[in-house]
Amino acid sequence: MDHLLPKSKWRALAYEWSNYRLACGRMNARKNDSEDVLDPFDVQDGWFALELSTLQVIPGPGLDAPIQQRVQDTIDRLDLNDDEFIAQRVEYFESYKSYCDDMRGIAFLKKHAPFLAKELIRQGLAQP
Numbered sequence: 001m002d003h004l005l006p007k008s009k010w011r012a013l014a015y016e017w018s019n020y021r022l023a024c025g026r027m028n029a030r031k032n033d034s035e036d037v038l039d040p041f042d043v044q045d046g047w048f049a050l051e052l053s054t055l056q057v058i059p060g061p062g063l064d065a066p067i068q069q070r071v072q073d074t075i076d077r078l079d080l081n082d083d084e085f086i087a088q089r090v091e092y093f094e095s096y097k098s099y100c101d102d103m104r105g106i107a108f109l110k111k112h113a114p115f116l117a118k119e120l121i122r123q124g125l126a127q128p
Helices: 025-031 065-078 083-098 102-112 114-122
Strands: 048-051 056-059
Touching: 025 065, 048 114, 056 065, 083 102, 083 114, 102 114
Parallel strands: none
Antiparallel strands: 048 056
């Protein structure tokens, strides 16, 4: 669990359920006490995209400048394009490509790497 608004700055919200977000330990540590990470409850479809040639997370196309900056700040703060994340995306993408049947592959991705699956579909490289 992570505090969306850090308890070091917002002590009154330290025990408020509305301030808790589920996060893995790595994301919790990277966010630390910063307040520039987007609230996952506020993120809308299309705000984050995937550059398929590099498998890097990027701001989605056509965003207003303030939202685009907040998305980029979140990507940077959480280091969503570190070597470990890229390697994990490569592994899932290679597993997807090894399936003979596209529908089985996309079902696999939807279960194990839903963001990658969604981006392949959005970019017209897989059937929904």
